[in-house]
Amino acid sequence: MSKSIVIYTSKRGSTRQYAEWIAEELGCKATALSDAKEINLYEYDCIIYGGWIRGSGIVDFDKFAKRLDNELMEKLIVFGVGMADETADNYAQVWGYSIGKIDPKNEKRVLLYILGGRYRPDEVKGFDGFLMKIMRKVLLSGSTKESKGRADFMKDRIDNGVDMVRRENINSLVKDAKKLTNK
Ligand SMILES: Cc1cc2nc3c(=O)[nH]c(=O)nc-3n(C[C@H](O)[C@H](O)[C@H](O)COP(=O)(O)O)c2cc1C
Incomplete structure (x- = not known):
């Protein structure tokens, strides 16, 4: 049976909400990064990391990335949750501070999603x-x-303040995750 896992870092709940919705759609677990130390990532066909965006960086992606190698990056999908619009500029900046740091030539083609967050x-x-x-x-x-x-x-x-958290925002990400697990 193919398996997925969602690992997240959330400060005020919106990223956790997305992680839980994604896990529900995929029939898997969502775990906070702080509780994920014992998880053996090699057991999964699809690994999703989501973090809230602070200063265009995906919080704790660098911490999580230390656990990644070439094999795991083939199964990785990343999402950031923020309050800026999902423009090309914003994508480029967020990518540069996260995936771009570990794969500057984009050889692994890791998918990145930016999902609308909540700010109060x-x-x-x-x-x-x-x-x-x-x-x-x-x-x-x-x-x-x-x-x-x-x-x-x-x-x-x-x-x-703004609240852009909507369940339908996860649809494309979920589709991509299902593609990885149906291989
Ligand atoms: C200090 C700070 C910096 C932030 N920087 C950004 C940013 O650069 N880009 C962005 O889109 N959102 C930014 N945000 C908004 C948060 O990413 C957004 O509120 C997110 O939904 C929070 O996620 P959480 O509810 O899981 O903690 C920032 C928020 C804070 C508090």
């Missing part, structure tokens, strides 16, 4: 709150005339 400004405190303040400043100071519209759009999400 009142929940974000401490270091994350500080980081967000800086990101907001950089976003606004760096905006050219062309990018101003997009910067304003993001500023609105940062200031007022």
Whole structure:
């Protein structure tokens, strides 16, 4: 029987929600990365790692990636959950800080999905709150005339929050995962 596993890192629940929905669709387990130390990844036909996006990086992907080799990367699908739109620029940036770090020539063709997340400004405190303040400043100071519209759009999400978590966002990822396990 072919098997899948979903491993995730979530701070405020939206990535965990996606991980659980994906696992439900695939009939497998979703496990937090912190609980996944004992899991033997070689037992699976499809390995899915999902993390929330912070400063365009997929949180703890680097930690998880230490466990990967060529064989495991053939079965890997990655998703990041964030509040920026799924534009080509955003994909390129997130890819560069995650999969691009371990496979800069994209030889393994690891699939990356960016799924719409949830951001509630009142929940974000401490270091994350500080980081967000800086990101907001950089976003606004760096905006050219062309990018101003997009910067304003993001500023609105940062200031007022946004919730883009929808179950249907996982559909393409699930289809790809099923392709891997039906081989
Ligand atoms: C400090 C901080 C930095 C963030 N940076 C980004 C970012 O660069 N790009 C993005 O799309 N979302 C960014 N976000 C939004 C989160 O990725 C989003 O809220 C996500 O849904 C959180 O996932 P979680 O609910 O699993 O913790 C950031 C959020 C915080 C708090």
